[in-house]
Amino acid sequence: METRHLGRWAAQALVAGSMLGIGIFIAPPVVATHxxxxxxxxxxxxxxxxxxLCGALCVAELGAMMPRAGGEYPYLRAAYGPGIAFATGWLQLLATFPGSLATMAVGTAAFQLPVLLGPSFAAPVDLGLVTVEGPTFWAIALVLxxxxxxxxxIVLSGRVQLVLTVVPLAVLLAVSLFVVGDIGTVEVSREALRVGLDPGPSAFAVAQAYLSIYFAYSGWNAAIYIGGEIADPGRNLxxxxxGGTLMVAILYFVLCAGYLSVFDIDKLAGVGEAGTAAAGALFGHAGVIAVTLMILLAMLGSxxxxVMAGSRIAYAMAxxxxxxxxxxxxSARFGTPVVALWLQAALATALILSHRFEQLMDYAAAAMLISxxxxxxxxIVLRRKxxxxxxxxxLGFYPWAPLVYVGSSVFVLGALAAKGDLSVLMAAGWFGLALLLHALVVAPRLR
Known part of the structure; x- marks a missing residue:
């Protein structure tokens, strides 16, 4: 898959759009709770x-070094050998991307669509042989x-991605700056911050909160999954x-400051979906509709x-x-990995039907932390090897950037595993099972 159609801005829109998903609207109340x-x-x-940003700097070096389809899979194979690459690829195939798709689709169908289209949109849907909950039905419809x-x-999808990223990104940033820039709300936020660090949360609470934050920031590596389709990847990737990661990180901080300008921390913990709740508190019903529409566009972009990035995992593994x-x-007609695309959609559909929203978010985030x-x-391995x-x-901040990223991930995974967190144990279990499968079945067959 070496037909390079995508330029820098389409690739940057893919990164920003993949990051700007349901996480920044759902995760803040979860973080506030912890x-x-x-x-x-x-x-x-x-x-x-x-x-x-540290992770983005690292994969920027890797992506420019090996601009191929399949995301981390080629780098892991070069660094650690086929066993780790196989296990990580299957973890991403079974958990990371289907879990992310399922989480975003369920969140969009449960929170944004009923606001825009009325509460009846959340009503159960009778399919004849079976009745499906409204959010479940529409989440599956979005994925499909x-x-x-x-x-x-890829070209049509890239153009759609550009529109679905630029419009909501610009509008949400403008609204957030307006909210934070208001003198009265800034005073409220400053007063809230005087609470200070004492008493601080436990390590387990910090790890639980960070897992949700990590999910919100996920997508910073999206462009490397289509490295084989980006023009002049040494420069553009x-x-x-x-660039995409930095844009979204700035927006997220402004949005979170905006949430604290509208709600105190206890109220934020109970709002469910922060974006729509903040719009309602500030602008009334008309504001809710306008902001929800922008959130919906951001969700569709994410x-x-x-979908675009994740399907390249199965393609590279095959x-x-x-x-x-x-x-x-x-596809002979479209040049896209159609079987990989629909395999991913089927896995996401299965997760939508079998898991609750927060379980999906934690499961996907834990898998992302490992991979x-x-x-x-x-x-670090490839610089030595x-x-x-x-x-x-x-990478200019070597070795600090990889050490910061890996260190924070190990802390979170360790703190959660020590408490028996199910999402971490499931993700680690899939990874270990894939390693065993490679050692006992795959490696002997390929010798």
Missing amino acids: VQSPLWFLLLWVAGGLAA ALTGLNHVG PRAVV INGT EQGHCIPAAGRL GSLAVASV DPEHPRPYR
């Missing part, structure tokens, strides 16, 4: 943005519709990854970007004999 301190709330969002869009071509051969085939940490650490390989972009 930390219960405005200052800790903002500090954790800053820490999440810093970690995402955007998978269909990606089926018919690093700019897209770092789902579309995730090329190495690590997935069903059909996943590596391209993301291995990918970022591969910068293959120092002569051409690197069009070299």
Whole structure:
């Protein structure tokens, strides 16, 4: 898949659009519940943005070094060998991308669509043989519709992605700056921040909060999944990854400051979906409709970007004999990995039908932490293992950027695993099972 149609701005829109999803509207109340301190709330969002930027800097070097389809899979194979690459690829195939798609689609169908189209939109849907809850039905419909869009071509999907990213990003940033810039609300926020750091939350509470923040920031590596389709990847891919991540990190901080300008920390913890709730408190019904429409566009952009990026995992794995051969085939008409696309849609649909919203978010985030940490650490491994390989972009904050990212991820995973967190144990279990499968079945067959 080496037809390079996408330029810098389309790739940057993919990164920003993949990041700007349901997380920034759903995660803040969850974070507020765990930390219960405005200052800790903002500090954790800053820490999440810093970690995402560190990760983006690392994958920018990797992506420019090996601009291929499949995301982290080629780097992991080069750094650690086929076993780790196989296990990580299957973790992403079964958990990371289907879990992200399911979470975003369910959140959109449960929160945004009923506001815009009326409460009847959330009513159960009778399909004849079975009745499905409204949000479940429309979440599946969203996944299938955007998978269909990606089926018919990367260029069309990239253009749609650009529109679905730029419009809501600009409007939401403008609204947030307006809210934070108001003198009265700034005074409220400053008063709230005087609560300070004492008493601070426990390590477990910080880890739980960070897991939700990590999900909100996920997508900073989206462009590397279509590295084989980006024009002049040595220049455009690093700019897209770092530029898109920085844009969204700034927006997230402004949005979170805006939430604290509207709600105190206890009320924020109970609002459910922060974006619509803040719009209602500030602007009334008309504001709710306008802001919800922008959130919906952002959600569609995030789902579309995730569909586009995630399908390239199965494609890259199939090329190495690590997935069903059909996943590596391209459509003769559209040049897209159609089997990989619809396999991903089927897995996301299964998760939508079998999990609750917060379970989906935590499950996807835990899987991302594992795969993301291995990918970022591969910068260090490959600098030692293959120092002569051409690197069009070299990470400037080496080795601090990978150490910050991996260190924060290990802290969160360790704190949650110590408390028996189910999402971390499930993700780690899938990873371990895939390693065992590779050692006992796949490796002997490929020798």
